[in-house]
Amino acid sequence: MEGAGAGGPRLHPAWIVAVIGFVTLIGAAGFRSVPSVLMDPLxxxxxxxxxxxGAAVSVNVLLYGLISPFAAALMDRFGIRRVVVCALLLIAAGSGLTVFMTQAWQLMATWGVLVGLGVGSMSMPFVATITGRWFVRQRGLVTGVLTAAGATGQLVFLPLIASLAHDHGWRVPAVLVAGIALAVVPLVWLFIRDFPSDIGVTAYGAEPGNDPGVRTRAAGGASRALTVLGTIARKPVFWLLAGGFAICGASTNGLIGTHFVSAAHDHGMPATTAAGLLATVGVFDVAGTIASGWLTDRVDSRYLLVGYYTLRGLSLLILPMLFRPSVEPSMWAFIIFYGLDWIATVPPTVALCREHFGADGPVAFGWVFASHQIGAALAAFGAGVIRDVQGSYTTAWFIAGGLCAIAALFSAGIRRKSPVDGVVPV
Structure with a gap:
């Protein structure tokens, strides 16, 4: 609620946009939850x-990341609604067409290219764009809630997809995801607006003369994305954020998200049980990411990242000892912790991009997120190769744990932005 008119307090439109954004991100998360469940059936x-x-998953997550900065710039150029609607249509097409595939290159084209382009066009930069335009107050909290939408999508879809794949084959959940993506399209078109000023309001919590919700004339999408990259690439803080986030992607989407179910199945655990565990990660990720957003409004984001990466690395080092045919209490402890930490890194990373890169923050975060997906792509492919060569994923878990320690060091090396001249000390 904000303000009171003649009819009393009313809901600020920013909250409606946030709710539709949450629903939209849940829809996009659906197909991203499919790879880990369908690896063994395929x-x-x-x-x-x-x-x-794993290579097809790598193409998916790589495009998911590389398209992100261009998607953020295209949202500036053509509007959030148009970009997101096109993205949902790509996801529906890619998911639906998989039912006709018979060769590996078709898996790359549908699951990899079409869906990768779609989810990349409405990924984390979508979150940064909504929160940057529509919110001043509670921005960190809303960032955490929207980021958690991906985990909620995983929570909703993963057990359902595993059950459908087990009972009816993998094609049924692929068609289901396509239908859900199409169902979200009208919601986006009817309720999302590009700027608060389009409907005559200010951003939530904006002060007079400091309103980020006013429509501005944007440069071309691709040219702006590349221009921003040229600017931020000269700042050490960008490489520290990008390096840490690449490791974040490798240790979450690329490794756990893609290979956890298969690794658990290697130790005798039923795929449906393992999928349920991965969905439970989504339950706790909602709480962890929202809490991280709340903390980001109150605690130095650099310290949060150091803590998140350090604890994540330690948990990955002990994971190989926890796999059993049944779910033991120690595995539950890992699942709960990993869920709380899963994408808790996003709110502080978005905040640091906003702090260091100002109005270019959403596009800058798009490039940082691209590094996240490059790391995820390498891990998705590399862990699959390790499994094929060594017969287990043990080495992959150890490598990921060590990389998380490096990410913590990167985060510790980030300097605070100067409040006087806006230059990042080095």
Missing amino acids: HTEFGWSHGTI
Whole structure:
């Protein structure tokens, strides 16, 4: 609620945009939850190796990241609604067409390219754009809530997809995800607006003369994305953020998100049980990411990142000892902790991009997020190869744990922005 008119307090439109954004991100999360569940069914039906399927996942997550900065700039140029609607249509097409595939290159084209482009066009920069335009007050909290939408999508879809794939084959959940993506399209078109000023209001909590919700004339999408990259690439803080976030992607989406179910199945755990555990990660991720958003409004973001990466690395080092045919209490402890930490890194990273790069923050975060997906792509492919060569994922868990320690060091090396001249001390 904000303000009171003749009819009393009313809901600020920013909250409606946030709710529709949350629903939209849940829809996009649906297909991203499919790879880890369908890896073994695809391997069984087509005989494709874990490395081949992991390569398709790599194409997906790589495009998911590389398109992000351009998507943020395109949202500036053409509007949030148009970009997000096109993204949902790509996801629906890619997911639906997988039911006709018979060869590995078709998996790359549908699951990899089409869906990767779609989810990349409405990924984390979508969150940064909404919060940057529509919110001043509670910005960190809303960033955490919207970021958690991906985990909520995983929570909603993962057990359902695992059950459908087990009972009816992998094609049924692929069609389901396509239908859900199409169902979200009218919500976006009817309720999302590009700027608060488009409907005659200010951003939530904006002070007079300091309103980020006023429509501005934007440069071309691709040219602005590249121009921003040229500017931020000269600042050490960008490389520290990008390096840490690449490791974040490798240790979450790329490794756990893609290979956890398969790794658990290697130790005798039913795939449906493992999928349920991964969905539970989503339950706790909602709480962890919202809490991280709340903390980001109150605690130095650099310290938060150091803590998140350090604890994540330690948990990955002990994971190989926790796999059993049944779920033991120690595995539950890992799942709960990893859920709380899963994407808690996003709110402080968005805040640091906003602090250091100002109005270019959403596009800058798009490039930082691109590094996240590059790391995820390398891990998705690399862990699959390790599994094919060594017969287990143990080495992959150890490598990821060590990388998280490096990410913590990167975060500790970030300097505070000077309040006087706006130059980042080095």
